[in-house]
Amino acid sequence: MGTALITGASAGLGLEFARQLAAAQHDLVLVARNKERLDEVAQDIRATTGVAVEVLPADLSVHDDVESVAARLAATGAGSGPAPVGLLVNNAGFATPGRFTGGGATGEMAGVDVMVRAVVRLSHAAVQQMVARGRGAVLNVSSVAALTAGGTYAAAKAYVLSFTEGLAVDLKGTGVTATVVCPGFTHTEFHDRAGIPKSSVPSWGWLDAPSVVRQALADVRRGVVISTPSVRYAVASAVLRAMPRWAVRAVGKLR
Known part of the structure; x- marks a missing residue:
């Protein structure tokens, strides 16, 4: 069924992508910072589905770690090399809460590194071997927040949305596709880690x-x-796209 590489695979949507792809009998390459947690996830998936699972610990805000993941994506399966990746899921990301002017820039820049730079680098590495083989897919995780005025996080997700649309145009006719998913509020660990109270969102606003x-x-x-x-x-x-930008700015942040 092919191999899928998922970033941010130890929790949240990334973990759910791993579970569903494994259930569909895709072998997996799981990428996240926490090796211990990745090992636990890999062991559970192997036991329940029987698929092959590689673990690739990496911090996507670190250049050398990004390059190690890019090298895995570039593998073509030639000789005794690892199987080529047929689906890349660029899921890793995190919220950058608070006002841009309220603190240091370290977290903001790490967000750009993980949600913009790494997405571009890993997508490039993946599509090179996919186009050569004439098949494959890239799935980038954005957010409805991409359409809002929500600071660095929203800006990064807006980049992912626009980048994926452009990538889809470039890939037309190659046998390789690019998709961007833009979920709204979703029940995962994301909001807990960001310190965003779930009570601030009405129950009907949540997805699973x-x-x-x-x-x-x-x-x-x-x-x-x-x-x-x-x-x-x-x-x-659709409403956010139709609204004048001054009105979007008045709405504020949406994650």
């Missing part, structure tokens, strides 16, 4: 991770470029 991942993977299979899980967030996205 399995549904988001199912739709994203279904849209990859159909060659959809922009995947927006749920009717309510598809409508919200």
Whole structure:
């Protein structure tokens, strides 16, 4: 069924992508910073699905770590080398809470490194070997926040959205596709880690991770470029696109 490489695979949407792809009998390469947690996830997936799982610990804010993941993505399977990656899921990311002017720039720059620089570098490494083989897919995780005025996080996700659309145009006719998924609020560890209280969002505003991942993977299979899980967030996205930017700025942040 092919091999999928997932960044941010130890928790949240990344973990759900790993579980669903393994259930569909895809071998996996799991990337995240925490090796111990990756090993636990890999052991569980191997035991329950029987697929092969590689573990590749990497901090995607660190240049050398990004290059190690890029080298794995560049593998073509020639000779005794590792199997080529047929699906790249660029999922790693984190919120940058608070005002841009309220603290240091270290966290903001790390966010750009993980959610922009790494996405570009890893997508480039992946599509080189995919185009040469005439098949493959890149799935980048953005957010409905890409359409808001939500600081560094929203700006990074807006870049991912625009970048993926451009990549899809470049890949047309190659047998390789690019999809960007733009979920709204989703029940994962993301908001807990960012210190964003879940009570600030009404219950109807929440999506569940399995549904988001199912739709994203279904849209990859159909060659959809922009995947927006749920009717309510598809409508919200259409409204945000139609609103004048001064009104979008008045709405504030959405993660």
